[in-house]
Amino acid sequence: MKKVNEELIIRYLDGQLSAEEKKNFEKMLNDSPSLKKVLEKYKAVKDDFSVKEIESVDDTYFNGIVPAFRAKLEKKKKAIPLQRAAYAFTVLVIFTAAFILWRSYTVNGSGQDIYQSITEYLTEDDIDDIADYLSESDLTSNPEEFAVDEIISTDYDLEKIADEISEEESYSIVSGYQINDLYSVANEEEWMEAYQRLINKENL
Amino acid sequence: MTDSRTDYELVKDFISGDESAFNKLAMRYQEKIYWHARRMLGNHLDADEVVQQVLLVMYKKLKSFKFQSSLYTWIYKITATRSLNLIKKNKIKTLLSLDDQITDSTVSGNDIIKNIEEKERLDNVNKMLQKIPPKQREVFILRNYDQLSYEEISEITGKSVGALKANYFHAFKKLKELLDEKGE
Numbered sequence: 001m002k003k004v005n006e007e008l009i010i011r012y013l014d015g016q017l018s019a020e021e022k023k024n025f026e027k028m029l030n031d032s033p034s035l036k037k038v039l040e041k042y043k044a045v046k047d048d049f050s051v052k053e054i055e056s057v058d059d060t061y062f063n064g065i066v067p068a069f070r071a072k073l074e075k076k077k078k079a080i081p082l083q084r085a086a087y088a089f090t091v092l093v094i095f096t097a098a099f100i101l102w103r104s105y106t107v108n109g110s111g112q113d114i115y116q117s118i119t120e121y122l123t124e125d126d127i128d129d130i131a132d133y134l135s136e137s138d139l140t141s142n143p144e145e146f147a148v149d150e151i152i153s154t155d156y157d158l159e160k161i162a163d164e165i166s167e168e169e170s171y172s173i174v175s176g177y178q179i180n181d182l183y184s185v186a187n188e189e190e191w192m193e194a195y196q197r198l199i200n201k202e203n204l
Numbered sequence: 205m206t207d208s209r210t211d212y213e214l215v216k217d218f219i220s221g222d223e224s225a226f227n228k229l230a231m232r233y234q235e236k237i238y239w240h241a242r243r244m245l246g247n248h249l250d251a252d253e254v255v256q257q258v259l260l261v262m263y264k265k266l267k268s269f270k271f272q273s274s275l276y277t278w279i280y281k282i283t284a285t286r287s288l289n290l291i292k293k294n295k296i297k298t299l300l301s302l303d304d305q306i307t308d309s310t311v312s313g314n315d316i317i318k319n320i321e322e323k324e325r326l327d328n329v330n331k332m333l334q335k336i337p338p339k340q341r342e343v344f345i346l347r348n349y350d351q352l353s354y355e356e357i358s359e360i361t362g363k364s365v366g367a368l369k370a371n372y373f374h375a376f377k378k379l380k381e382l383l384d385e386k387g388e
Contacts, residue, residue, distance in 0.1 A: 041384070050348050054322060056319035065238075066231060072256060
């Protein structure tokens with residue numbers, strides 16, 4: 001009964017009740033002081049979390065958004081995108097190999113140490129690149145069609161990809177000597193799938 | 205100075221090579237983008253990053269915008285996606301840094317709100333918003349703050365109206381519980 005009332009209250013405040021439902025609800029309100037009390041609480045929540053003019057905003061920020069954007073745009077035009085993408089991809093390959101080692105050693109209880117020693121070699125910029133790439137790789141081509149749900153619900157087979165790379169190969173990759181060999185094991189699409197799977201894993 | 209041209213006219217002018225038309229569009233929507241992102245992410249610096257990202261996407265993609273949906277719905281869609289993306293990116297960064305400390309996302313030395321009381325109020329509200337799941341938060345913000353209809357939110361998020369109403373209900377209920385806890 002309480003649950004029904006809460007749902008009714010929220011729908012009432014949200015303007016989602018039909019004329020008939022609204023009439024009945026308002027009658028219930030008149031007959032029940034406890035319901036009225038709960039309604040007041042919900043109304044207070046709605047008031048706390050609704051449109052409120054922020055009066056003391058520093059206007060210089062909003063006035064500076066477009067000039068800041070134009071400056072970034074100019075800088076971006078001068079950058080070499082391919083070089084940056086290649087660098088980010090290389091860092092990702094190393095990270096994925098690190099994951100494989102981590103997964104392998106987790107079974108023996110020393111996975112966290114391996115993972116930690118590998119991530120120690122990553123600079124803040126590397127981490128930023130990886131995070132950028134992982135979170136945005138699907139957006140760059142067509143952002144308006146991007147659906148987070150699709151990525152989260154898709155069952156990418158990281159385990160299968162990881163199984164194709166031996167532990168030995170992973171060591172070589174992490175050491176930075178045989179990155180090209182890794183490219184031959186899985187294509188770029190498979191790696192992207194692997195990365196998506198990585199970020200979907202609960203422990204990540 | 206406000207521009208009397210419609211969104212459609214500004215987009216047309218921009219496509220025809222009038223760069224200043226884009227500036228007008230950006231200025232028209234920048235506050236909506238900022239406040240949506242700020243409520244989603246809880247702090248000024250991340251919101252500012254989203255604003256710049258959204259403007260960049262708009263700049264690159266406006267030329268292929270067909271006006272099959274309204275421009276503001278399209279901008280909200282990019283803003284919502286970028287905000288969720290930055291939440292995910294921050295999570296990944298925390299993981300890669302092996303940073304076990306939970307950082308307070310609302311803390312920022314660099315803010316645009318000058319009044320301390322107002323900033324505190326906003327920080328409190330944002331802290332509570334950060335406690336509900338991002339998808340529920342998104343629906344709640346689009347509905348309560350941006351005052352969009354469920355049909356518009358459905359266009360932005362790609363979810364059914366029924367699912368959105370359920371999200372809104374759970375978000376609302378959770379916020380009430382959080383406020384109740386705070387009041388105890």
